[in-house]
Amino acid sequence: MAIIQQVYEFSARHPEVLQFMPCYCGCERIGHRGNHDCFVKSRAANGTITQWDEHGIGCAICLGVGRDAMTLFNGGAKPAQIRAAIDKKYGAFYPSATPTPQPR
Numbered sequence: 001m002a003i004i005q006q007v008y009e010f011s012a013r014h015p016e017v018l019q020f021m022p023c024y025c026g027c028e029r030i031g032h033r034g035n036h037d038c039f040v041k042s043r044a045a046n047g048t049i050t051q052w053d054e055h056g057i058g059c060a061i062c063l064g065v066g067r068d069a070m071t072l073f074n075g076g077a078k079p080a081q082i083r084a085a086i087d088k089k090y091g092a093f094y095p096s097a098t099p100t101p102q103p104r
Helices: 002-013 054-058 059-075 079-091
Strands: 040-043 049-052
Touching: 002 040, 002 054, 002 059, 059 079
Parallel strands: none
Antiparallel strands: 040 049
């Protein structure tokens, strides 16, 4: 699906956004610290992706957070604004979230 490809590409190009977006699907139980981890498992020191995380492919919540962050970012929103929108939309409906730091 195109949206899956778009969100994975966004996660590759914009870790400075998704590393500050929490995920609400419960993936903190598998060590994820933010929505970026739902798509990227590891990067080399230079930032090149060395391994993708397949978790995001089949999770509607992961994809929804990533899609919303991408749409807001492409519309000009800053990470702090995006985080506030994500927290408001998803935080009210899901009891757990990844331990994600706030944007600087």
